[in-house]
Structures are given as structure tokens and as C-alpha cells.
Amino acid sequence: MIDKAIQAITEPRRRDILHLVRDEELTSSAIASHFDISAPAISQHLKVLEEAGLVVVRRAGTKRFYGIRREGFAELMQYIESFWDHSLLRLKEAAEEEERRKHGNNEQ
Amino acid sequence: MIDKAIQAITEPRRRDILHLVRDEELTSSAIASHFDISAPAISQHLKVLEEAGLVVVRRAGTKRFYGIRREGFAELMQYIESFWDHSLLRLKEAAEEEERRKHGNNEQ
């Protein structure tokens, strides 16, 4: 799922869509009105975002309201954070390495 | 830059590369040895990651050591967080909306 989420936010128009629905639920056609690409294109983007767990749909008659799915972004954040956290370890080691180098060792 | 960073982490092999260099600096060839794609392919991936600000290079003779660049991931996290934070607002509004609906209103 994290794979799909990252894949999903890559496409710039999908990020624009996410910005639009970030603060309020919008229908497919309301979203489409903000772009100059066809409605089916928007629909396809929404499908990708939904399958990535980044948006949710709420049906109301013939309309479908799309909105942000916070859990999806939580997963994404955790993923990004994992690089940050692990690299802290490396940073510590690098500092020690630096220390050793100052004292006359050559790496490799 | 955030565009490039997101673009960069989309490609699965680049994420694998990031995992490899997350805890220790590695040379291009050391990284390449973990995959069954050609060295130039790895080199091209590393270039993308560097231009996205996600890795840094340290030259040492003919070797080039690649490692994580934490600031790049910080930017990424902030971007993802922005969706999370803003959606909190929406969540609050949604709760109020829900309240209104219970009291007999129909949305649209």
C-alpha cells in the first residue's frame, strides 16, 4: 500500500487534486472543473488515489464526494520518517568516524 | 525540489538504494552489486537521488561514497504533514456537519 501511495503522489495533477480535497469534500466534476483535462482523466486519477488509500469516497445519489483519508498520509509519514530516524544512527557513527580520521586514519 | 524528491522516491529501485545507504555510505559499485541491473543504471538512479537532495556524495580517490541527506527527507516530511494538518481542520468541520445531518438536514 505504501508503494501505491508513493506512486500516487508522484503525478503532479494528483497532488493538485489532493490539495483541492484537503480541506473539503468535492465531487469528481467539481474537481474536474479546476483542470483543463477531461473528466475521465480526473476519474482515473481519483481511482489511483483511492486505491492508494489517500482519498475516500462518499456516495450521495449520483454524486460521489471525495475527501482526504488521513490514515493514508500517516503511513506515508511513517515511511519517510524511517529514513530520518535510521540516518540519525548513521550520523552518530559518522561523527565517530570523523573523529578517527582526524587522528590519522585513512578510509579505505 | 519537493517535486524532484517525490519523483525520486517513486521508483522502487531508488527506494531500495535509499535503504542501502540509509545506515552507511556506499560506493556506486557496492550499491550496484545488490542489484541485477547494470552499473550505469545505478549511476543514473544516484544522479536522480542527488538532484532531488536525498543523497550526498563524498569523493575519495576514484570512488564516490553515497549517503543519505537528512534535510531532503525533512522537506518531504513537511510536505506530507501539510496534508495531515490541514485535514484536521476538515475533520472538525465534518464532525459538525455530521451533527447537523443527524438533526434532519440533507447534504445537497
Add this chain to the structure above:
DNA sequence: CACTTAATTAAGTGTCAACTTAATTAAGTG
């Protein structure tokens, strides 16, 4: 049920980016 509205699915097309091999750059070593 015929018609409208909202949106999707289907089918086909063009572009781009992830690879390939070959050639080149760059640093070091006898």
C-alpha cells in the same frame, strides 16, 4: 419508462523514463 445528470469503464495513442551497450572521463599505480 424515456430522459438527464454524474461518473466510470473501455479502447486506443503518444510521451517519457528506466533500462541497455558502447564510449568517455577521472584518479591512481607500475
Add this chain to the structure above:
DNA sequence: CACTTAATTAAGTTGACACTTAATTAAGTG
């Protein structure tokens, strides 16, 4: 300087994916 090692740049190929228009599904309304 010739040779080796490490890595990149160059040039060309292929597949995926973001579009398009046309057709279809689904819900509601006279």
C-alpha cells in the same frame, strides 16, 4: 605514459502511464 579501476555520459530501445473519445453504468426525475 600505458594500464587499471571506478564511475559517468551518450545514444538508442521498450514498456508504462497519462491522456483522448466513445460507450456504459447508475441514480434520480418527469
